Amino acid sequence: MSHLFPTYARWDVTPVQAKGAYLTAKDGKEYLDFTSGISVCNLGHAPENVKKAVEKQLNQFWHTSNLFQIELQEEVAKQLTDASGLDLVFFGNSGAEANEAAIKLARKSTGRTKVITFVNSFHGRTFATMAATGQEKIKTGFGPMLETFEYVTMNDLDSLKAALDENTAAIMFEVIQGEGGINEGDAGFLQEAEKLAHENGSLVIIDEIQTGIGRTGKPFAFQHIGLHPDIVSVAKGIASGFPLGAIIGKSSLSDAFSAGSHGSTFGGNPVALAAAKETLSTIFNDGFLDDVTKKGEKLQSLLLEALKDEPIFKKLKGKGLMIGIELNEEAGPFLSEAREQNLLILTAGTHVIRLLPPLNVTEEEIEKAASIITGILKK
Known part of the structure; x- marks a missing residue:
């Protein structure tokens, strides 16, 4: 049993x-x-290089809290911002946590509540990220979902235009849908989606949980088609199996995530960060x-x-x-x-x-x- x-x-x-x-x-x-x-x-x-870095950190300290200055957080954050072209990082423990943070940041910074996602997307299994996911099987049996998500068809510009309105905080998508079937967004469609979002005063969130950290041959999949997202969520490959997730965002969003606005007890754990620093040092190399x-x-x-x-x-x-x-x-x-x-x-x-x-x-x-x-x- x-x-x-x-x-x-x-x-x-x-x-x-x-x-x-x-x-x-x-x-x-x-x-x-x-x-x-x-x-x-x-x-x-x-x-081996990740193992050695983790062993070194285990012999120093395992956990304090995010009330302390943790040098490894700054170092790994710089690796992520340098590779993405964005400015600021928040650390959590997983992809779902990263997407939760992205949704919260978009809503708070814009003062809007609706987030547009795509049919066959997958963004996590917490209550908000489950609602953001464009697959009914993920939601079966859990009752009414949060009502502030609307789903459009990938590569269908008309459906996106119909959903975009003055209450849209963000458009959120995977450049290549992983769990949904390895479905790739057309470059022209995603570029136009980004343009429409920004013209509407909405943010662009790109979920790089599965596609990021070198998986597609670039640090992040959005770089294949020259996109300029406001927020990028990462996890999975970031720390070679140690629990770590993050969002990377523009500096203009800083005020929305001021002290006390969001947090994570274990987010940015030193042992996971030691693994991440070595992992990223290897992968973020031309x-x-x-x-x-x-x-x-x-x-x-x-x-x-x-x-x-x-x-x-x-x-x-x-x-x-x-x-x-x-x-x-x-x-x-x-x-x-x-x-x-x-x-x-x-x-x-x-x-x-x-x-x-x-x-x-x-x-x-x-x-x-x-x-x-x-x-x-x-x-």
């Missing part, structure tokens, strides 16, 4: 050790892990990010060449090392088949296999995974 609430459809895999792109289970089976903790372990499992792009292109090329004539295959989606294989049938059953062949993969939506390997995955590991996946789909 389990003493856990059954909130997850857990796999029959019990990890006992993990290193790099590989995870070892209790039964001795070793898996090639192309989930990376759902885009969290972007440097693979237990990277050479490293160029390699992410090249590896993503190689993986897509191998998949496309093998699957292009297969009836089950519909198309490839995504950017960098955030790749979706859209199928003409449900993708779920293929995950267990992959596990039988020692490969861990995910779904996104119902018909998409989602691949999120470590950003430092090797060519040999890419070839091995592509061979297993294409063999399963061809069979």
